[in-house]
Amino acid sequence: MGRRWIRWSHKRGMRSSLIGLVTFACVFLKLGLGLGPYSGENTPPMYGDYEAQRHWMEITVNLPFNEWYTYDPQYWGLDYPPLTAYVSWICGIVAHSINPSWVALDSSRGIETAGSKLFMRGSVIAFDTLVYVPALLLFSRMWFVTRSKRTQDLAFLHLMLHPALLLVDFGHFQYNSVMLGLMVMALNCFAIGYDLAGAFFFVLSLGFKQMALYYAPAVGSFLLAKCVLLGPKEGGRLFVRLGLITIATFTVLFIPWIPPFSSSTRAILVPISRIFPFARGLFEDKVANFWCASNIVMKWRKLAAQAILVKAAAVLTLLGFLPSVAVIGKVAWELKTLIPSEAEEGSKLDDKQPSNFSNTPILPLLPYALLNSSMSFFLFSFQVHEKTILLPLMPLILLFAGATPDSEVFQWGALGSNVAVFSMWPLLKKEGLALQYFALTLLWNRLIGYNPLKIMSTFYSMKSFVHVLSAGAYMAIIFLHLLEPIIIPPARYPDLFPVLNVLVSTPVFVCLWLWSIKCCIQVSWAVTGPSGAGAESIDRPRFSSIVSDTNERPSSFRAPISRGVVADRVRTISLGPAHGKRARRSSTHSVPGSTSALPSSVSIFRGNTTVNDRMPDS
Amino acid sequence: MGYLILSTVIKVLLFPAYRSTDFEVHRNWLAITHSLPISQWYYDATSQWTLDYPPFFAYFEKILSIPAAAIDARIVDLNNLNYDSWSVIVYQRSTVIITELVLGAALLKFIRSAVDPPTQRIISASLFLHPGFLIIDHIHFQYNGFMFGILLWSILMARNGKKLMSGILFAVLLNFKHIYMYLAPAYFIYLLRSFCLSPSGQVEIKNFLALANAVIVVFGVSLAPFALTGQIQQLLSRLFPFTRGLNHAYWAPNAWALVTAADRILLKYVKSTGKHIPVNLAGVASTSRGLVGDTVFAVLPNVKPIHTFTITIALQSIILIKLWFHPTYKSFVTALTLCGYSSYLFGWHVHEKAVLLILVPLSLLAAERHAYFRTFVIATVAGVFSLFPLLFTPAESVVEVVYSIVWFAMIYLPLSKRVYEFPKSLSYVILDIIEKIYLGGFLVLQIFVALFPILSRRKGADASGMEFLPLMVTSVYCSIGMVWGFMRLIFIYLHEDTAYQGQLSTIQ
The missing domain is CATH 1.20.58 (Methane Monooxygenase Hydroxylase; Chain G, domain 1)
Incomplete structure (x- = not known):
């Protein structure tokens, strides 16, 4: 449906207004969702996440900085990093100017008037539109630069209407889109080589919600790999700059709690201990991760002490994201040994555009690495909440957005996101968002042209592993949904359905995690060649620029041969079919035989991570 | 299909939205038709929201009340006033969505055999997703989508040359909601000229009789149960309460709104300059009451129902004369729109929701x-x-x-x-x-x-x-x-x- 609609509107000359329309339509949808109930509506004395966010506005606007993290921690004390606090502060100021009773200290607790509800809903939508939507728009433009305008618009549409985030942010009520939006902005910056800006945005994302830490291993190893790749001199300089930017941003974020502004040096510990509460249990409620799922068989909390479990979780998480980190490191190392001199030469030649170059060979790995690391955190780490699935979901749907419907990435993406939404079902049902859950899931599947029923009915074809897995998962999901209204769980197992939900979701997430590792390795092969160290005898891939080709292409075409070769070699992987054409075209410009660089198109974003070598006559 | 899913999703999201008293009105009608015998339908006054739609709508509510009783018996409890549990909300809202499929089907048929299908598709989609329906039906709560579906079926039949069918459907529609009488003159003239008379002016007696009989049968089915028990008087008094004022609670944007506004401005003017113009004191009181209640002019002469009636008829007759000489489909649709339009602009006690009568055919x-x-x-x-x-x-x-x-x-x-x-x-x-x-x-x-x-x-x-x-x-x-x-x-x-x-x- 989405594809057809985009085609229709492009033909009807609505191309230029399409983005505005989609954004506006989404605002409508979000408002519509906002009419529904939210977390903790009408449930005194503690209410829910909605009241938590509102309460933070109340305390930030009424209290000085040093009391933010200490004021009555029993009643929704602030336990997110400072950027959340600042955002709440801004909202609080606005709310105060419209209607002071919405954020009056203490007396506004549990306020549920229509006006305040509209304001709260509006604030989420406003921040979403200011941060997340532009980030997605830039993403669709920057990461799919070689693809057609239609594909870019379609990717944007798919990303905008993703039900999981809509349900959590605009139904349940949270500000996840700000964190995710900042993270996507960081990715956009990495894509065009502005690593420093990327690091800045990543720190902001961390500063909004500590959950962004799930991405840290991938981002960190990516940036380190880039430093390695640039060589000791350039790389060292970049490393120092990155470090400075990161520290500076953190300092600015925490400045009210750092000595000149606070009374003591220990003040900084207050927000830190609030943000990382290790004192809580292994998991809360029922969440579709390893610990909760295996808890049915092994009663972890009886078997081991809290401290041991924390360590075990940390070790497992580490093992979980190690593959992607290792792969990034390996790729960087191999590329470094393959083209040591040329890379440096290239860096000299390309001094005018120093950083949008040579980071890019490992860039295609980044989304998979993000998926891998965040999924491993979700599956194995400590104190995971079911809404946290949004984090692994983000890189997955970013990958998904540009995929063609018959590709493997598309299948995994659709499966992953549907199961992710399903994994939040017990939460949504509890909050009275069941209708919205079904409606949005239906809409999105229809929009992307994906039919779970069709997949179920063709499972016997055994087309691929993901096909069979999807069929199985959907059967289980539909079966559970049908069963739930009919069967009342026995008194002994009141949590029967949440547990079954976990048992369905966890295997799928584990498979996704394994798949992300597989993809990391495949992409790394595509980047360095199948056996890596084979050096000169191997067909090295040729990378085409990820940066806007309008700027890049003419210069590289007209460049002298020596420079053209270098540029070709270090330019990175494209994201689509247009690339193949360009590779062929540019290959006619390079002199056959004078170089070992052979054209090969690597199109990871279409899901077929194959190296398509075309041998020129050498 | 895509549109259907999209619109359904939107409407489902609106389930928890604000509901006007019309929601309770319709719930009460479910209760009346379900728990009372047919002879009591138009007499019951347990709730202030008495049944004031024609009989077909009452039958329609009767049908809807059967599943309602099965889902939650409290929905159809006559004395359970202002019942608003989740079950009744979901049920009533769903019935609106489902019955609106009539509209969807009619619009789909419009695309087929259209002169220019791609354009008609846009128009059809626009009607199906019309904000008027969204506001009035899915938030405020009424069944306009369903009834406009019947109207569009009737227009479609006229387009496809099945004029008898078109007339029957319109007669049915009139028995669902009598506000469609606004459009009746155009129907009458169009069918008379193009169906009952040949192009040369000869009377097609067979067509005429067929149409007349069909319309009589429709009305007969609708009214017979009430006529036999002698309730016609009561029914009519419920359907046509002539005791209301010129403007509705808040002025529908028609010609009278302009006149009323002019009156208010004149009054201000008179008060400030102190000129000796006779001022109607009741009108002064009327302004201070804001917009609620009956409108009485302070400076301008008062408007009586007969005036509005005369203006409407005069304007409509101009349109109908044109239609008489050009009884084509396009002319018919335009005349239909204009008939609704003139009634809307100059009618007595027009409700702002009636604007759909203009917008739908105009689309x-x-x-x-x-x-x-x-x-x-x-x-x-x-x-x-x-x-x-x-x-x-x-x-x-x-x-x-x-x-x-x-x-x-x-x-x-x-x-x-x-x-x-x-x-x-x-x-x-x-x-x-x-x-x-x-x-x-x-x-x-x-x-x-x-x-x-x-x-x-x-x-x-x-x-x-x-x-x-x-x-x-x-x-x-x-x-x-x-x-x-x-x-x-x-x-x-x-x-x-x-x-x-x-x-x-x-x-x-």
Whole structure:
């Protein structure tokens, strides 16, 4: 449906207004969702996440900085990093100017008037539109630069209407889109080589919600790999700059709690201990991760002490994201040994555009690495909440957005996101968002042209592993949904359905995690060649620029041969079919035989991570 | 199919939205038809929301009440007033969505065998997703989608040459909701001229008898149970309560709104200058009561039902004469729109929801020529905007505004390119600019209406008595557009042969 609609509107000359329309339509949808109930509506004395966010506005606007993290921690004390606090502060100021009773200290607790509800809903939508939507728009433009305008618009549409985030942010009520939006902005910056800006945005994302830490291993190893790749001199300089930017941003974020502004040096510990509460249990409620799922068989909390479990979780998480980190490191190392001199030469030649170059060979790995690391955190780490699935979901749907419907990435993406939404079902049902859950899931599947029923009915074809897995998962999901209204769980197992939900979701997430590792390795092969160290005898891939080709292409075409070769070699992987054409075209410009660089198109974003070598006559 | 899913999703999201008293009205009717014998339907007054729709609608409620009783017996409990549990909300809202499929089916049929299917698809989609239906049916709560579905089926039958069927469907529709009488004159003349008379003027006695009998049968089925038990008098008194005032609670944006506004301004003028003009004291009292209740003019002469009736009939007869001589499909649809339009503008106690009677048939003409399209744009924007005050809760008001903007952009962008015509002379250019300024004014108006409560609260107590100002401004501003749209359309219609030939002219 989405594809057809985009085609229709492009033909009807609505191309230029399409983005505005989609954004506006989404605002409508979000408002519509906002009419529904939210977390903790009408449930005194503690209410829910909605009241938590509102309460933070109340305390930030009424209290000085040093009391933010200490004021009555029993009643929704602030336990997110400072950027959340600042955002709440801004909202609080606005709310105060419209209607002071919405954020009056203490007396506004549990306020549920229509006006305040509209304001709260509006604030989420406003921040979403200011941060997340532009980030997605830039993403669709920057990461799919070689693809057609239609594909870019379609990717944007798919990303905008993703039900999981809509349900959590605009139904349940949270500000996840700000964190995710900042993270996507960081990715956009990495894509065009502005690593420093990327690091800045990543720190902001961390500063909004500590959950962004799930991405840290991938981002960190990516940036380190880039430093390695640039060589000791350039790389060292970049490393120092990155470090400075990161520290500076953190300092600015925490400045009210750092000595000149606070009374003591220990003040900084207050927000830190609030943000990382290790004192809580292994998991809360029922969440579709390893610990909760295996808890049915092994009663972890009886078997081991809290401290041991924390360590075990940390070790497992580490093992979980190690593959992607290792792969990034390996790729960087191999590329470094393959083209040591040329890379440096290239860096000299390309001094005018120093950083949008040579980071890019490992860039295609980044989304998979993000998926891998965040999924491993979700599956194995400590104190995971079911809404946290949004984090692994983000890189997955970013990958998904540009995929063609018959590709493997598309299948995994659709499966992953549907199961992710399903994994939040017990939460949504509890909050009275069941209708919205079904409606949005239906809409999105229809929009992307994906039919779970069709997949179920063709499972016997055994087309691929993901096909069979999807069929199985959907059967289980539909079966559970049908069963739930009919069967009342026995008194002994009141949590029967949440547990079954976990048992369905966890295997799928584990498979996704394994798949992300597989993809990391495949992409790394595509980047360095199948056996890596084979050096000169191997067909090295040729990378085409990820940066806007309008700027890049003419210069590289007209460049002298020596420079053209270098540029070709270090330019990175494209994201689509247009690339193949360009590779062929540019290959006619390079002199056959004078170089070992052979054209090969690597199109990871279409899901077929194959190296398509075309041998020129050498 | 895509549209269906999209619209259903939107409507499902609106389940928890604000409900007007019409929701309880319909719930009460479910209870009446379910728990009382048919002889009591039009006598029951347990709730203040008595049954005041024609019998087919009562039968329709009877059918709906059967599953309702199975789902939750408390829905159909007559004394369970203001029942609003989740079960009744979901049930009633779902029935609106499901019965609206009639509209969807009719619109689909319109696309098939259309002169220009891609354009008709846009129009059909626009009607199915019309913000008017969204506001009135899915938030406010009524069954207009279902009944306009029947109307469109009837128009479709007229287009396909099945005029007998068209007449029958319209008769059925009249027995669902008598407000469609606004459109009846156009139907009457059209069917009489093109179906009961041959083109040369000979009476087609067979057709005439068939139509007459069919209509009598429809009315017979509808009214017989009540006629046999001698309730016709009671039924009519419920259907036509002539005790109401000229304007509805808040003025529907019609000609009387303009007249009322002029009266209020004159009164201010008289008061400030102290001129000796006879002032009707009841009218002065009427102004201070804001907009609620009966309207009595202070300066201008009062309007009686007979006046409104005369003006409406006079305007309609001009249109009908034209229709008599040009009984083509396009002429019929235009005349239908104009009949509804003149009743809306000059009728007695017109409700703002009746604007759909204009907008729906007018949509069918939207892609004809630029002139039609521009009329459609002005009437639609003014008409939809005039519906906004129906929803006064903050969240729903934002929802309706945003939705209407998206909807309008989706219609305007593709259609405006399709029908664009180069302006013929300077006067057309000036007109075009003025109309665009008028349309732009709606944005300003919306901002004013949205900010007014905040501003007046800042000012404090001196704003009391002004709380109706936004409503009044809205009503007057919309009525300018509505009246202008009417003048445009009637001009286009009367000049049809010479100046305006569109694609629908090919249908005989």
